[in-house]
Structure formats: structure tokens, C-alpha cells
Amino acid sequence: MKCPRTGANMKEVEINKVKVDISEGCGGVWFDNLEFEKFDEAHENAGDKLVDLMASFAKGKGPVDLDKRINCPRCADTVLMRHFESPLRKIQIDQCPGCGGIWLDAGELKDFRKLFPTEADRKKAGDEFIAKSIMPILEAKAKEGQEELEKARRVAHMFRFICPSYYIPGKQAGAAF
């Protein structure tokens, strides 16, 4: 698999039993749809480990053009959909409308987490992001049908994997994920 941003090789790494592919060209990360069900099993410190790995891959590499739309590394011709912007505009998540895989750029995740120095701050920020950015999308997608809802749920689970949250799947008010 090649990096959709830079065309460089992607290296498969495992974080808490979840396999992800990290770009050797820019440090961006690809989450395959197939790994989705493992996101909830092992998210302890996953975000810290991922940020460190992404930073080490991005080290010494030039900046990337985040405004450029990119294609899915799996379904070559499909352009990724950009959504789930955080209230602070620090993180954007790209998802393939075909296979449901998710792309995340290196600097964004780091910047997002840097804003919240303590674990408690991060959990609060994670909850706020889920409540303000993810829940409305889940509710809208539920109206579009089961398949769209499932894709949106994957993003919600992925976000919990990378950012601690007090949310427990299925337990919060509103649309469950």
C-alpha cells in the first residue's frame, strides 16, 4: 500500500493489538475498516503511542498540503470524504466512502492532543468532540440508512481509540455507538 498523500511506502505497525499503516513519507496513518472491531478492546494509551510513532515517521520530512483532497489507498479511484472537524479546527478525519477506512494526518492529531496537557483535560475534550462533532453526524447518518450509520460509527470508535473519553459505547444519551 502507498501513502495517499506522498506516494511513499506505508509501514504496518501494531498498537494495542490494532494494526495500522503509517506513511514513511509524512507520518499520516491509515486505519483499515477490518480493524474497526478491535478499537474498543485496547485503547489504553493508544493515542500516546500513535502520536509518538507518527511523529517519528514524520521527523525530517517536509510539510504536507492538508487542503489537497486524497484518494483511498485501498480503493485507488475513490476520493476520501473529509469530515468530523473538531470545534477547535485542530483535527479533521478523512474517510473512504467505499471501504470505510480512515486517514489521519500526523500533525493534526499531535496538535489536538497538545492542547490538553492532562489526561482529565483530554477526556473532557474527547467528550466535547464526540458530543459536538460526532453525535450530530451519527444522528444525521442514521436517517440515511444503516450502512452510512456504520461508517460514521467507525469514525466514532476510531476517535475513542486515539483520544481518551468518558464516553462508553452504547451507554451515552442519544445515538449509541
Ligand SMILES: [Zn+2]
Ligand atoms: Zn477505500
